[in-house]
Amino acid sequence: MTKTMIGVIGGSGIYDIDGLQDATWQSVESPWGAPSDQILTGTLDGVPMAFLPRHGRGHVHSPTTVPYRANIDALKRLGVTDVISVSACGSFREEYAPGHFVVVDQFIDRTFAREKSFFGSGCVAHVSVAHPTCPRLGDACYAAGQAAGITIHKGGTYLAMEGPQFSTLAESKMYREQWGADVIGMTNMPEAKLAREAELCYASIAMVTDYDSWHPDHGEVDVTEIIKTLMGNADKGRALVRGLPALLGADRAPCPHGCDRALEFAILTAPEARDPALMQKLDAVAGRMLTASS
Ligand SMILES: CSC[C@H]1O[C@H](OP(=O)(O)O)[C@H](O)[C@@H]1O
Numbered sequence: 001m002t003k004t005m006i007g008v009i010g011g012s013g014i015y016d017i018d019g020l021q022d023a024t025w026q027s028v029e030s031p032w033g034a035p036s037d038q039i040l041t042g043t044l045d046g047v048p049m050a051f052l053p054r055h056g057r058g059h060v061h062s063p064t065t066v067p068y069r070a071n072i073d074a075l076k077r078l079g080v081t082d083v084i085s086v087s088a089c090g091s092f093r094e095e096y097a098p099g100h101f102v103v104v105d106q107f108i109d110r111t112f113a114r115e116k117s118f119f120g121s122g123c124v125a126h127v128s129v130a131h132p133t134c135p136r137l138g139d140a141c142y143a144a145g146q147a148a149g150i151t152i153h154k155g156g157t158y159l160a161m162e163g164p165q166f167s168t169l170a171e172s173k174m175y176r177e178q179w180g181a182d183v184i185g186m187t188n189m190p191e192a193k194l195a196r197e198a199e200l201c202y203a204s205i206a207m208v209t210d211y212d213s214w215h216p217d218h219g220e221v222d223v224t225e226i227i228k229t230l231m232g233n234a235d236k237g238r239a240l241v242r243g244l245p246a247l248l249g250a251d252r253a254p255c256p257h258g259c260d261r262a263l264e265f266a267i268l269t270a271p272e273a274r275d276p277a278l279m280q281k282l283d284a285v286a287g288r289m290l291t292a293s294s
């Protein structure tokens, strides 16, 4: 049995969390560059936690420039086992209304200007992301949301767009009507893919802030309205997070869905053909596999 450490990546409007015992902002160095910000560490109900504001305090990183690899690597380096992403999103479904939360379980990745893998020339790996989120962790988020009195929906497909501009009306209608997406945001990809490569369980909570641009009664997306809704949502997001340690517990059984073993059988490059410099960078993300197989 290993120990649980919960990592929370806070999106727009969530730049800290409260209630942590021994809370300290720590700098974490990563061979993948500087993370978005320092990481707030502490303990909640006896479970260690690490909080990272995705865009940095003061909202300095755009969805394209968020250092996704450094963020996931830094959380892994700190000992995080389970990552919860909390994000602002537009909704493609009438019944997923602004103020509601959605436990996302699928993604359509339309991002194109980001580094999407820790692996590459010198160490090639292919992990499965058929089921990109962890059902055990998602269920805990859903239960924590319900216990916090939040209107929360279980399951939804998140369309990750490059941004930073919002969608055109034609795109919004296509994503909703032809592609069957439920919510839209700009940040959960490649974050979810990288978490899988790093063998971290990953769950995503979408906080609905708007109806994107498709809804005939709601006009186009307006960032002022989004921020207003976010301010109401942010406290709910923090309440959900506060409920998680009690639900997950300090002792952690292996993930029944295999998220924490995702690299087994994924690395193709022969030990003697691997690039030593890349191997060094992979020490945290893939350390477990690299010591076992080389
Ligand atoms: C503030 S609206 C657009 C912005 O908000 C979302 O960020 P996050 O996912 O980090 O909450 C969205 O993806 C955009 O980056």
Ligand SMILES: Nc1ncnc2[nH]cnc12
Pocket (backbone or CB within 6 Å): 088, 089, 090, 091, 161, 166, 167, 184, 185, 186, 209, 210, 211, 212, 213, 221, 226
């Ligand atoms: N409509 C929208 N599109 C993309 N990202 C968002 N974040 C919040 N609302 C959004």
